[in-house]
């Protein structure tokens with residue numbers, strides 16, 4: 316037996332109205348808070364927490380036809396429930412083999428705490444987060460901001 320209990324565990328999530336449900340086989344690949352403008356605007360929230368899973372570890376339980384996909388950029392699309400609007404998924408060309416899922420649509424523990432803030436230099440100025448996680452930003456959103464911290468720039 317080389318697989319651990321964690322790897323064998325599967326969890327479920329879905330949209331607010333319950334028409335869409337999905338299942339994820341753990342472990343997830345990563346979990347991160349995203350501060351990019353697209354996430355904030357598309358979801359009407361100051362920050363969106365995502366996790367990524369291998370597409371092979373994801374499956375729909377029901378409601379696949381109730382998902383509306385829209386292109387949020389040339390290289391990515393987002394999926395939400397056509398009935399209740401819950402933002403659920405993100406698919407991007409840069410992560411061909413992954414599906415990204417909103418943590419808040421998953422009610423079970425994914426056994427992975429958020430690891431990092433990405434696109435942090437775009438963060439809103441009305442919400443203050445004081446955790447120890449690393450903060451990434453820059454043009455690609457994924458460059459460590461530790462050096463920029465000393466620049467004295469306030470927002």
Ligand SMILES: [Zn+2]
Nearest residue numbers: 330332396399
């Ligand atoms: Zn729904």
Ligand SMILES: [Zn+2]
Nearest residue numbers: 349350351354
């Ligand atoms: Zn984002």
